Amino acid sequence: xxxxxxxxxxxEPEVILRVRNLKKYFPIRRGVFQxxxxxxxxxxxxxxxxxxxxxxxLVGESGCGKTTTGRTIIRLYDPTAGSVYFQGRDMAELKxxxxxxxxxxxxxxxxxxxxxxxxxxxxxxxxxxxxxIHHIANRSERKERVAELLKLVGLNPAFMNRYPHEFSGGQxxxxxxxxxxxxxxxxxICDEPISAxxxxxxxxxxxxxxELQEQLGLTYIFIAHDLSMVRHISKxxxxxxLGKIVELTDxxxxxxxxxxxYTQALLSAVxxxxxxxxxxxxRIILKGDLPSPANPPSGCNFHTRCPVFQKGLxxxxxxxxxxxxxxxxxxxxxxxxx
Amino acid sequence: MSAxxxxxxxxxxxxxxxxxxxxxxxxxxxxxxxGISYTMDExxxxxVVGESGCGKSVHALSMMRLIPIPxxxxxxxxxxxxxxxxxxxSEEEMRHVxxxxxxxxxxxxxxxxxxxxxxxxxxxxxxxxxxxxSDHEARARATELLEMVGIPEASLRLDxxxxxxxxxxxxxxxxxMGLSCNPMILIADEPTTALDVTIQAQIMDLVKRLRxxxxxxxxxITHDLGVVAGLAQRVNVMYAGSLIETGPVKEIYGNxxxxxxxxxxxxxxxxxxxxxxxxFSIKGEPPDLLGLPKGCxxxxxxxxxxxxxxxxxxxxxxxxPGHLVAxxxxxxxxxxx
Numbered sequence: 001x002x003x004x005x006x007x008x009x010x011x012e013p014e015v016i017l018r019v020r021n022l023k024k025y026f027p028i029r030r031g032v033f034q035x036x037x038x039x040x041x042x043x044x045x046x047x048x049x050x051x052x053x054x055x056x057x058l059v060g061e062s063g064c065g066k067t068t069t070g071r072t073i074i075r076l077y078d079p080t081a082g083s084v085y086f087q088g089r090d091m092a093e094l095k096x097x098x099x100x101x102x103x104x105x106x107x108x109x110x111x112x113x114x115x116x117x118x119x120x121x122x123x124x125x126x127x128x129x130x131x132x133i134h135h136i137a138n139r140s141e142r143k144e145r146v147a148e149l150l151k152l153v154g155l156n157p158a159f160m161n162r163y164p165h166e167f168s169g170g171q172x173x174x175x176x177x178x179x180x181x182x183x184x185x186x187x188x189i190c191d192e193p194i195s196a197x198x199x200x201x202x203x204x205x206x207x208x209x210x211e212l213q214e215q216l217g218l219t220y221i222f223i224a225h226d227l228s229m230v231r232h233i234s235k236x237x238x239x240x241x242l243g244k245i246v247e248l249t250d251x252x253x254x255x256x257x258x259x260x261x262y263t264q265a266l267l268s269a270v271x272x273x274x275x276x277x278x279x280x281x282x283r284i285i286l287k288g289d290l291p292s293p294a295n296p297p298s299g300c301n302f303h304t305r306c307p308v309f310q311k312g313l314x315x316x317x318x319x320x321x322x323x324x325x326x327x328x329x330x331x332x333x334x335x336x337x338x
Numbered sequence: 339m340s341a342x343x344x345x346x347x348x349x350x351x352x353x354x355x356x357x358x359x360x361x362x363x364x365x366x367x368x369x370x371x372x373g374i375s376y377t378m379d380e381x382x383x384x385x386v387v388g389e390s391g392c393g394k395s396v397h398a399l400s401m402m403r404l405i406p407i408p409x410x411x412x413x414x415x416x417x418x419x420x421x422x423x424x425x426x427x428s429e430e431e432m433r434h435v436x437x438x439x440x441x442x443x444x445x446x447x448x449x450x451x452x453x454x455x456x457x458x459x460x461x462x463x464x465x466x467x468x469x470x471x472s473d474h475e476a477r478a479r480a481t482e483l484l485e486m487v488g489i490p491e492a493s494l495r496l497d498x499x500x501x502x503x504x505x506x507x508x509x510x511x512x513x514x515m516g517l518s519c520n521p522m523i524l525i526a527d528e529p530t531t532a533l534d535v536t537i538q539a540q541i542m543d544l545v546k547r548l549r550x551x552x553x554x555x556x557x558x559i560t561h562d563l564g565v566v567a568g569l570a571q572r573v574n575v576m577y578a579g580s581l582i583e584t585g586p587v588k589e590i591y592g593n594x595x596x597x598x599x600x601x602x603x604x605x606x607x608x609x610x611x612x613x614x615x616x617x618f619s620i621k622g623e624p625p626d627l628l629g630l631p632k633g634c635x636x637x638x639x640x641x642x643x644x645x646x647x648x649x650x651x652x653x654x655x656x657x658x659p660g661h662l663v664a665x666x667x668x669x670x671x672x673x674x675x
Contacts, residue, residue: 199605206607207619269535
């Protein structure tokens with residue numbers, strides 16, 4: 001592709017996706033006239049890069065905006081502000097034909113394998129639909145390609161005339177993955193792809209994702225709340241809280257040396273399947289609940305629950321998301337660059 | 339079950355013997371719980387782990403006698419609470435047991451609280467019924483309970499409806515309700531599964547403190563092996579309606595003897611895995627419980643399975659004191675590193 005490149009001053013690995021100051025607000029409307037009374041700030045000024053061939057983990061608790069971030073990148077939602085450069089081109093400016101062409105390169109798999117497959121379509125119809133929409137193959141070629149895709153994700157191609165209800169959760173997730181792979185994408189956004197599956201099936205799907213990544217050179221954004229699985233699959237991890245990324249670094253640094261107080265609390269809250277470790281572990285118990293993204297706190301939006309909150313600073317000023325050491329970004333007043 | 343009966347005596351707080359529950363559906367008979375037996379003592383915390391459909395919730399509902407009949411039916415077994423068989427009680431007698439001696443909290447606090455009644459009303463209801471309190475006394479006790487589970491401004495929040503509480507607060511209210519009549523055993527069915535990890539940590543911390551303060555026994559049902567590691571002393575591992583391994587948590591996590599337990603523990607990502615490590619995965623899928631397979635239910639997925647496993651079901655036998663395993667090949671099973 002000979003697209004105009006945007007600000008590629010990095011000599012490092014190729015940046016496949018560049019997200020800058022992305023915002024997605026959902027308006028709250030009230031009354032007969034649907035007056036605009038406020039916004040749910042689901043994603044509030046998020047910036048990060050994704051390198052080709054890596055897996056970027058995006059973690060956080062429910063309502064932190066991680067799914068909305070994924071959906072806005074792929075333009076299932078139109079961003080309120082900010083830009084998304086995919087392979088050097090601004091997705092927000094693309095329209096019609098061009099947008100469709102770019103979308104082929106970016107696919108998504110969803111959390112709920114029961115809701116994300118049309119129950120009235122056969123597997124052939126579901127996996128072949130992207131090929132049909134993009135006018136890629138005729139009927140017999142399509143069948144061949146679907147068989148190939150099913151084999152790729154570890155399903156028997158003889159199942160292609162069956163319907164989703166005949167499959168288990170793990171198998172359905174494989175069907176969703178086959179559909180995502182149909183157009184040879186470069187980037188797949190995996191939105192909690194394993195959280196609805198049983199423990200013994202999770203490992204199967206994660207192994208499959210890793211094998212396909214190696215085989216096809218895919219890049220993943222892996223959205224999840226299971227921090228131990230994210231650590232396993234990701235190269236770098238971004239932690240979100242209430243619409244913002246609070247920390248972003250490579251996985252080992254994040255898990256051994258988390259700098260943001262929220263990351264520290266989140267990691268300490270994850271139970272470890274080892275009774276000997278659990279016996280002596282100290283937890284940071286956060287007080288209170290996640291505030292509403294419709295009415296986020298002033299200043300740093302974590303200050304209401306923060307164990308090291310400083311009055312007069314954290315509740316007044318919004319901390320900047322800065323690079324505190326090479327490749328390690330953090331948004332906290334108390335974390336200074338080294 | 340010979341090994342089991344030898345060590346059982348009437349002193350146990352809870353003794354479950356050969357509990358068997360089936361559902362007679364249009365599609366056929368669902369073998370939900372297939373003859374499970376175990377005991378619990380005062381102050382014990384027992385973790386019950388297994389995947390969805392393994393019968394862990396149905397086993398608890400059977401003990402509470404909350405199985406819808408029909409299609410469900412408790413086919414056989416005894417549930418002895420301090421020596422009294424709950425399965426033989428009349429519905430009227432059972433009503434006095436539920437809540438007062440054996441209380442249960444559920445996974446989703448939004449669907450288990452009545453949305454059109456205030457939280458206070460729902461807590462007070464049990465107090466008035468079981469303990470014959472007056473409105474005034476019940477209100478005072480309910481305030482105390484909400485304070486105990488860490489809800490700020492408890493006396494005001496009593497008049498709130500469930501939708502005015504956050505997910506974590508609803509689960510706290512459920513716990514308050516469960517503890518309101520000082521039950522001997524609190525059964526918690528996936529109480530933190532719907533919650534975020536930081537809220538889960540709050541609830542687990544709360545439950546541990548209440549357990550130490552009030553001394554009740556807890557049965558904690560979950561699929562999260564991490565939660566059990568931090569909370570329970572003993573663990574029951576269930577698969578396809580059967581109890582396949584039981585013992586002290588440290589013993590089972592350190593030295594699993596059933597291939598399924600070993601596989602589950604082995605399939606979890608470990609923090610010290612170098613990048614690119616393949617996770618161990620158990621092949622295949624959990625079985626359909628329509629129709630009970632002959633032999634060991636895990637045999638079709640098991641890497642240790644031999645001829646015998648496919649036609650003869652193994653029974654729980656001890657390997658170490660207090661550690662029982664239902665597997666013919668238990669001596670060969672190794673922990674997955």
